Amino acid sequence: MQLLVVQRILGLLLMIFSFSMAPPILVGWLYGDGAISPFMQGFLLIFVAGLLFWLPVRHIDEDMRLRDGFVVVVLFWTVLGLSGAVPLALAEELNLNFAGAVFESLSGLTTTGATVLVGIDDLPHSLLFYRQQLQWLGGMGIIVLAVAVLPMLGVGGMQLYRAETPGPMKDNKLTPRITETAKALWYIYLGLTIACAVAYFAAGMDPFDAIAHSFSTVAIGGFSTHDMSMGFFNSALIESVAVVFMLLSGINFALHYLAWRRLSAAPYSEDPESRTYFVVLLVTAAITTIYLVLTQTFGDFGSALHHGIFQAVSIGTTTGFTTADYASWPGFLPVMLLFVSFIGGCAGSTGGGMKVMRFLLLFKQGVREIKRLVHPNAVLLIKVGNTPMPEKVVDAVWGFFAIYVASFTVMMLTLMATGLDQVTAFSAVAACMNNLGPGLGDVGSNYADISDLAKWVLSFAMLLGRLEIFTLLVLLTPTFWRK
Template sequence: MSEINFRIVVRIIGFLLCFQALFMLLPLGVAIYYNESDIFAFLTTIIITASVGTFSIFLFKKHNNQMGKREGFLIVSTSWIFFSLFGMLPFLINGDIKNVTDAFFETISGFTTTGATILDNIESLPHGMLFWRSLIQWLGGMGIILFTLAVLPMLNSGGGIQLFNAEVPGITHDKLRPRISETAKRLWGIYLSITALLVILLVLGPMNFFDAVCHALTTTATGGYSTKQNSIAYWDSAYIEYVIIIFMLISGINFSLVYHAALGDYKKLLQDEEARWFLLVVLLATIAISGGLFISGQTYGGIEPTIRTALFQVSSCITTTGFATADFTKWGSFFSVVIFCIMFFGACAGSTSGGAKTIRMVVVLKNTANEFYRHLHPNAIVPVRINRRVISYDLVSKILAFLFVYVLVMAISALILSALGMTFEEAFGCTLSCLSNVGPGFGKMSSDFSFETIPALGKWVLSFDMLIGRLELFTVLILFTPYFWKKS
């Protein structure tokens, strides 16, 4: 194994920062349009970010294009940290967030599409800041590195596939086209199209254009940042809730399947085993919660509103969007356990959702069933099949290792939070919420929709959980192993 090519790492991060500066022009335009106090903050941040990015590009103008797996992991992991460090500057410069810990937490929560917030009065933010919060979730949903692969030809022959595999969530990655840049363009194209369609549908309801754009960005990204402190409950609109439910579920499905369905090929979507399991879990969880609400007498004014409320919370939590129309933690422990489970499962691989992913849970379920069979027939060879394809034992082993590390990280993080004075429910609930990139808190954090009261160390622990959760653990954690840095 050769030495890590740090020159190309720095150069590509420079390109990424320049793209980030370009995207910051959008909230700057919003700030100028509304003529509010955040104009200076965005202008200053754009200058700083573009300057650092340009310097990084030209610092190693003559460089080796060689990029392997280690460079891919390093670029993806560190770039998300740099996005958050530079992305938090507008909040600090404008004074909307007073310290680095809270600003970094808010920003990395946005980029990782977690949606956990430390703000307790969101409506007080200027429009530019509100739009920036939504935009960073939209960029993080599909991935700014994937966007760079679509528009930067130099990466197609310089290890672009390494970056693609390191950033896109899932156990396998479907290439829509032979060239990785063409795949990236098509994925971003369908992502943009879904967002635009959702804007139109939301404007037809009680939302104004600005709120519609912001919520369309955060819905397709399954991020959950809202322009209102009370989230979607603010509008009290069945139409808005049903539209967002539909688009949350669409965004929770593998985007390559959505792409084929958009072209008229519904067969792949309907026959996909993961998508069917995902929708089945949504159905069963909705039945369990709505039935429980009726039995416990916690109805919302009738059969339809109660079922809608249950469906909205299930869709929001399993797709890890994190929007709210009700505080599910007040329903009772049974409901919290159901929500906890679907937050752990997550939606489909290849979507913008977080969580462990439905496909991994299906593979583990089938492998466990096979183990029961092998107890009776020890010499039998019974492979795990998904979509009629045999899943190799090596892949099954990787999935089991992933789930073990997932639970281990959750336990360690919850242990640290409990040592900081948080209750059992708050420690495990908030850890899972951040690790699965969901957003809603538990206990005291659910009542005011804010993580503000968590101690500073706890916020850094949860920020780390958000990052490794978005990049599916190993992409980041491998950087902490000694053999990653060894030259052999």
């Protein structure tokens, strides 16, 4: 372990992140909202902290090793989550303690979208913009994480494309080629954000809301500048724009890259994961709409259709925008929608959840085990498309699922020990670990009323979900720290 290398990178990271305070300061100046001070103080505190970390080790120039990479990745999200909480804790308008500020900051950076804030409509524009900006920055970080770091673990998802996808996904090492790949994907991410903002503006949002919501839509975050989320606008056209860009952002960004290079939509139809992704969301939307119509939850078919499609896509992609109080919908719908968030977006997207690729492999593995009962001596391969999956990848996915369930159970029981009921505890862990945001029960609208201990547990759940579990838990094993 090269701690000095890690310290140098951490110092640089903090100094760079301190400049993220500049856009909210500019927004506050433009709108004259008087909430600039927390960001100026935040800039000074974070920059000085980064400088103090960096100066003693500025001349260290050694290559980063695999173990160092894991530490840096975990520190990236943890330290930036804590640093991002500084202006939120300093803002008098929010009246947040440190636990609440960290929860809000991590929720933004991990693109979870769970909030402890009430009265969002009345907040200064600078604070509103900062929350949205956190999600956008987190979304960019997720793309690089998925492309350049997680494949080293063997469970990130991107390595599954090496055998069948031409182009940048052939290699999964931290090489200049991967750097160029990450850069290209960032350009696509930026292009989608600009297109989304323009579409929102054309659909009727004002410029501030259009930019703010494009940040959280493409990042699949779910933060809004209004307490009623997308329901505030009461516009089917705006909701349609959101659905389109949520769907696009939930797809593996490598496919966007290939589609752009080929100038063809073929990569989407040829990819087994994206096909499964669309089928899951289509079936979910159809069941939701039909049940809303049968139970006459809305007055007409049109309302049931657009609310059903929107909630199915928003929750299925783990975005977390809402146009209606889905937690109060009849029958099994709220729980079904929550369970769909466990599948989440595609590998290599900004979506959360376990990822469609893992769901697909778990399903195929289950089918294979049933066949083995009938043909115990048969050699049965698991294929994604026409490509056989290596057994070590299948084993890694099963290991991921087992640790996911165990971690989920421990955190849910901990929340119940703090006094939350079963529905609230289950949905809160699911919503945070899947990076979804809104839950059921007492956390259906916000997380303001839960205890500080519960906030810390759920903050850990957000990190665990966003770092694909193994990246974080590997640091907690004695093996990792042995020489």
